[in-house]
Amino acid sequence: MNTPLLEQWRAGWQPALATWSRFTRLRDARLCQTSMEAAQEGLSGSFAMIRLVDQSVVVDLESVEQLGLQDYAVEILAHEIGHHVLAPASAADQFRLLARLRRSLPTLEAHAPLVANLYTDLYINDRLQRQAGLRMDDIYRRLEGHRKEPASSKIWLLYMRIYEQLWKLPKGDLGGGAATEAMDTDAWLGARLIRVYAKDWMDGATRFATLLLPYLVEGQETSAEFQRMFDTRDAAEGCEPSGGQQIEPGELEEPIHPVHDRRISGLDETPPAEKPADQQTGQTREPYEYGEILKASGVKLSEEEIAIRYYRERALPHLISFPKMPQPESAELHPEGWEPWQIGEPLEQIDWLQSVIQSPRVIPGLTTVQRSYGPGAGRPAKPVPVDLDMYVDSSGSMPDPRQRISYLALAGAIIALSALRAGSSVQVTLWSGKGHTLATKGFVRNEHEVLAVLTGFFGGGTSFPIHLLRETFKTRRAHNTHILMISDDGITTMFDHDEQGNDGWDISARALDNGGAGGTMALNMPADWDNTKASKWYQDAYKALKRARDQQGWNIHAIARFEDLVEFAQAFSRRHYGPLKTQKKKHA
Numbered sequence: 016m017n018t019p020l021l022e023q024w025r026a027g028w029q030p031a032l033a034t035w036s037r038f039t040r041l042r043d044a045r046l047c048q049t050s051m052e053a054a055q056e057g058l059s060g061s062f063a064m065i066r067l068v069d070q071s072v073v074v075d076l077e078s079v080e081q082l083g084l085q086d087y088a089v090e091i092l093a094h095e096i097g098h099h100v101l102a103p104a105s106a107a108d109q110f111r112l113l114a115r116l117r118r119s120l121p122t123l124e125a126h127a128p129l130v131a132n133l134y135t136d137l138y139i140n141d142r143l144q145r146q147a148g149l150r151m152d153d154i155y156r157r158l159e160g161h162r163k164e165p166a167s168s169k170i171w172l173l174y175m176r177i178y179e180q181l182w183k184l185p186k187g188d189l190g191g192g193a194a195t196e197a198m199d200t201d202a203w204l205g206a207r208l209i210r211v212y213a214k215d216w217m218d219g220a221t222r223f224a225t226l227l228l229p230y231l232v233e234g235q236e237t238s239a240e241f242q243r244m245f246d247t248r249d250a251a252e253g254c255e256p257s258g259g260q261q262i263e264p265g266e267l268e269e270p271i272h273p274v275h276d277r278r279i280s281g282l283d284e285t286p287p288a289e290k291p292a293d294q295q296t297g298q299t300r301e302p303y304e305y306g307e308i309l310k311a312s313g314v315k316l317s318e319e320e321i322a323i324r325y326y327r328e329r330a331l332p333h334l335i336s337f338p339k340m341p342q343p344e345s346a347e348l349h350p351e352g353w354e355p356w357q358i359g360e361p362l363e364q365i366d367w368l369q370s371v372i373q374s375p376r377v378i379p380g381l382t383t384v385q386r387s388y389g390p391g392a393g394r395p396a397k398p399v400p401v402d403l404d405m406y407v408d409s410s411g412s413m414p415d416p417r418q419r420i421s422y423l424a425l426a427g428a429i430i431a432l433s434a435l436r437a438g439s440s441v442q443v444t445l446w447s448g449k450g451h452t453l454a455t456k457g458f459v460r461n462e463h464e465v466l467a468v469l470t471g472f473f474g475g476g477t478s479f480p481i482h483l484l485r486e487t488f489k490t491r492r493a494h495n496t497h498i499l500m501i502s503d504d505g506i507t508t509m510f511d512h513d514e515q516g517n518d519g520w521d522i523s524a525r526a527l528d529n530g531g532a533g534g535t536m537a538l539n540m541p542a543d544w545d546n547t548k549a550s551k552w553y554q555d556a557y558k559a560l561k562r563a564r565d566q567q568g569w570n571i572h573a574i575a576r577f578e579d580l581v582e583f584a585q586a587f588s589r590r591h592y593g594p595l596k597t598q599k600k601k602h603a
Contacts, residue, residue, distance in 0.1 A: 020076055020085055021046055027088030034093045034147040035100050044072040044092060053077070057249060063091055064246045065098045067106045068253035072096065082243070083157050090149045097139035098247060102216050103131075106254035106312070109247070111263060112220055113311045114300070119224035119270040123231050127224075128311045130231075132247045133174060134223045137209045138216050141181050152182055152189060158243070159190040169198065170230045171241070176202030181209060201226055204273040204280065211278050221270040222279070249313030256314060260305050260328055262298040299329065303418045322417045322470035323463065330428035333581065335588050338437055348388040356383040400439040401532045401591060402458055402494045404487060405431060407469060408502035410447045410477040416470045423501050426537070426580035427469045430499065433588035435462055440494070443468045444483055448476030452483065458496075479509035481519050488526035497591060498526060498534035501580070504556040506538060510563070524567055535570045536560070537583050542573045 024046050032039045047053035053075035058064045062078035065071065072095040079085055103109040109131070116127040116134075144151040155178065176191035178184070180202050186192055194202065205226055212219030273279045300308075306321040316324070356365050358380040365383050374382035407427050416424040431441045440458035443465050451473040455464050484498075500506050510519040527534050544557050563569040574580055 018048065020080065021048060023085070024074065024076065024088040024092070027092055031089045031092035031096055034089070034143060034149065035096055039096065039100060041070050041072070041096060041099060044074055044095070046074050046076055048076050050075050050077045057252070060242050061245045061248070062243060063095050064248065065095050065250050066252065067099070067103075067109065067250050070099055072099075078243075082161055084154060087150065087154055087157075090143065090151055090154060093143055093147065093149060094136075094139055094151070095246060097143065098135065098250070101142070102135035102138050103247070103250070106251040106256070107258055108217070109251050109312050110256060110259040110308055111217060113308050114259075114262075114304075115217070115220045115266050116224045117304075117308065117311070118266055119221040120228060120231070123228070124307065124311075126231050128248060128313075129241060129245065130224050130227055131220075132245055133227075133241070134220060135216070135247065136244065137177065137181075137205075138213065140178070141209055141213075144182055152178070152184065155189045162190075169234055170227065173198050173202055173205070173227070173230060177205040177209070180206035207279045208273050208276075211276075218265060221265075221268065222273045222276055225270045225272045249315075251309075251312035251314050254312075254314060256305075256309050256312075256324060257328065259308055260299050260325060262300050267298070299420070301419050302326075302416065306417075318417055319467060319470065323466040326416065326424055326428045326470055327432070327462070327466055329425055330432055333429045333585050333588075334436060335433045335592050338594060348390060351387050351389045353384040354387045356380070356385040360385070399494065400434070400437045402439050402492070402496040403431065403434045403441045403499060403591075404458075404496050404530065405441065405443045405499045405501070406479070406484075407443065407445050408447075408477070408505065409445045409451075409453075409471065409473045410505060411474045412477075412503065412505070413472075413474070415472040415474065417472065422577040422580040424469045426584035427501060428466060429581065429584035430588050431465045431469070432462055433592045435460060435465070437592035439592065441465055442487070444480060445469070445471050445473070446480045446483075447473030447478075449478045451475050451478075452480045454483065477505035477508060479506060479511075479519075481509055481511065481513040481517075481522055482515075484509065484526050485513060485517065485522045488529040491529045492531070495532040496530040497532040498530050499587075500534070500536040500538070502536070503539040504544075504553060504560070506536060507556045507559040510559055520567075523563065523569075527567060527569075533568065533570065535572065535587065536563075537572045537574055537580060537587075539574050539577060542575050544573050 024044075028044055032041065045056055047056060047058070050059075053059070053073060056073045057066070058073045058075055061075075062082060062084070063072070063074045066073065072092065074091065074095070076085075079091070084091065098104070103112055112131050112135075113127050116130050117124040120127055120130065140151045143149045155175065159175075172191050172194045174191075175189045176186070176194045176198060178189050179186060179191050186194070186199075191198075191202070205223065208219050208222055208226070212222075274282070302322055302325045305325050306316075306318065309316060309321060353366060353369055356370075356379075364385040366386050367377075369386075370377055370383045373384065377383060405427060407423055409423075413423060414421045427443065431443060434441050440460055442455055442458045444452060444454040445468050446452045453468050453471045453473075455468055459465065488496075500509075509523060512518060513522065538560075540557075545561055560569075560571055564571050572583055574583060
């Protein structure tokens with residue numbers, strides 16, 4: 016049902032777009048006439064919100080009317096559009112902004128989404144008030160008029176004083192009248208920050224967070240007014256968190272208070288913070304922090320899904336390229352066109368129809384033509400890739416992939432995704448102590464299933480699941496299969512006896528034989544393990560590994576540092592799943 020209020024706000028959409036540019040294009044705003052309808056769109060607590068995934072604006076007209084803001088359609092819609100075109104503008108920039116703010120709010124990281132909202136609102140509202148001539152100040156006067164009691168939140172007082180400073184309004188005009196002298200000074204610094212960093216708003220974020228930090232520590236609350244204006248709370252819900260794991264150089268700068276930024280305060284004796292020389296590029300954040308940033312931006316994923324996305328994204332740059340096959344020439348000749356027939360050539364080669372078409376008067380040797388033939392492209396035999404059976408250690412000596420970066424999980428992801436890209440089937444088993452195993456349902460072609468296993472964690476004892484290796488290679492597999500172990504010297508438990516009393520050495524030998532494509536062990540141990548002097552336990556383990564290498568043909572790679580597993584995974588993937596790798600028996 017169309018109401019006058021709904022029509023009024025629909026009419027305000029195009030003027031709101033035009034305040035940013037006559038070329039600005041977004042889908043029409045979703046104007047909800049009731050709060051229940053707005054809740055179905057995901058809007059609650061605030062009277063408006065944005066969705067970055069589909070570049071939408073959602074407005075709760077019932078709440079707008081309750082707050083007395085029904086006559087400010089252009090202002091409110093233009094503000095929401097500003098979040099799409101100015102700040103944050105994209106899910107990637109929302110992730111970047113939250114990452115910087117979290118590092119500037121130690122122990123108060125949970126407030127980063129609200130601080131991000133307040134910060135971007137300042138840029139948007141200042142531009143609309145000063146350049147577009149909209150009545151942004153009147154909106155705050157209306158909100159102040161609906162207050163039943165004077166503002167008690169110091170953060171709210173500071174925030175209103177920043178707007179009063181930006182727009183040269185009398186103190187208290189927007190509700191900042193109770194601000195102290197110290198708060199007035201901070202408000203002046205905040206207003207200067209917005210003007211100075213208007214074109215580099217991402218760089219000014221940490222300074223704004225540092226300005227608000229003492230007030231957050233003292234208050235530990237967020238006033239109801241902020242909740243009403245929290246229009247970017249779940250802005251990135253449904254977005255793909257691409258690039259969110261990379262740490263930008265700007266994040267690594269030491270957060271400084273605006274008073275110590277000479278661009279803001281004008282104090283020449285205080286130099287700006289410099290970026291540490293060894294912290295410029297190439298760093299990645301830990302999975303836990305990555306997950307917290309996604310949650311703060313509104314992305315609703317389980318811990319498992321976050322870990323899967325993290326390791327998939329980190330693995331992608333290291334994967335093999337998609338397989339390509341050369342197109343050989345075919346032995347069969349194919350017609351290509353016509354060429355002149357000369358006297359002396361076989362008469363049966365003349366194409367009489369084409370000769371008459373070209374010239375009704377046939378003159379042998381002059382107007383006669385014959386069909387020409389040439390080799391054509393053939394269809395090469397499609398190589399059959401080698402399948403992969405991977406066993407990854409998840410004992411107590413290994414990190415939890417969902418909390419800290421696990422190079423075992425990352426290496427496993429690089430190799431498994433490369434194998435899937437090459438057309439192989441993959442079986443992955445995560446193991447720890449007895450009875451602690453997690454595996455895919457046999458050999459699969461689904462990367463999500465593979466990564467779900469790789470990102471799991473047990474953290475228990477060390478006991479290789481011999482029975483799984485035994486059952487997998489009880490008979491010869493239809494496809495040649497390479498066996499890969501990622502562990503440390505605890506892998507030697509695979510040579511113990513299984514629950515049926517079978518010798519692990521016999522099971523290992525049978526697995527290599529029935530797999531038909533060899534086996535590899537990537538183990539965290541010293542590079543000179545076969546020559547080093549160690550304790551008796553390690554000596555026994557190394558002795559077993561030497562036997563596995565020399566007698567059964569296991570290819571053993573010593574990985575001195577877990578980080579080196581990435582380089583190993585790349586080399587392994589190229590060797591086994593690079594171009595035209597077919598089913599040949601390998602022990603490497």
